[in-house]
């Protein structure tokens with residue numbers, strides 16, 4: 039497995055490749071990332087993974103500085119997973135001049151949910167992903183469903199800029215108690231870690247209630263928020279949406295997604311569950 043740090047080396051290494059499968063990451067890799075790399079292997083070759091903690095997508099006071107940088111351990115996991123090339127640039131390599139041209143994703147996709155709580159975040163994500171796509175020129179790119187709103191933003195980026203890239207969604211991997219795997223889980227203290235499965239449980243309860251025919255979505259989400267608040271969480275949002283658009287659900291919604299973001303102590307966790315509503319909903 040090659041590990042490259044400059045855009046010039048990357049371009050040279052991939053010059054002849056037309057079937058690249060790409061997994062963009064910020065490193066501190068866990069089994070969820072490994073499953074994305076395994077997914078990428080089913081879709082193309084060579085498999086390229088980027089590791090870059092992108093300052094553009096972190097707001098003031100967020101965890102850019104303390105985000106774990108674990109390149110050696112990450113490379114060992116990627117090599118074992120069958121990755122062919124790791125691109126690990128530093129900030130000066132990705133942003134040799136201040137990035138004054140940026141991608142501004144549609145407000146309809148980013149004005150609420152995480153977009154409302156992290157202003158500028160999706161612009162930072164879309165901008166770095168477009169840059170990475172231009173450098174790697176993949177045929178396929180794999181993104182985890184754990185960042186559901188991000189996945190929809192990237193799909194729209196590819197569609198509206200006519201990028202010849204197939205976007206593949208990788209399923210969320212979970213710990214045995216249901217907690218979605220995330221690099222940020224490492225911030226949790228022991229008792230916070232035990233409590234943290236409550237977020238997934240709250241979302242799963244909403245799915246079960248909807249599937250059982252409960253129509254009062256607002257009441258369900260409000261109940262989940264109250265329950266989490268009582269458990270010591272600070273909830274940013276719990277919402278049920280149309281899975282294709284993230285708009286309000288309608289009787290025509292073929293798939294739904296329940297999404298949540300909440301703080302356990304100083305750690306902000308996000309999760310979601312997408313599902314096909316049963317006939318009675």
Ligand code: PAF
Pocket residue numbers: 062063064090092095163166167185188
């Ligand atoms: O999902 C992530 O890890 C990041 O948002 C991404 C897509 C690598 C862009 O920095």
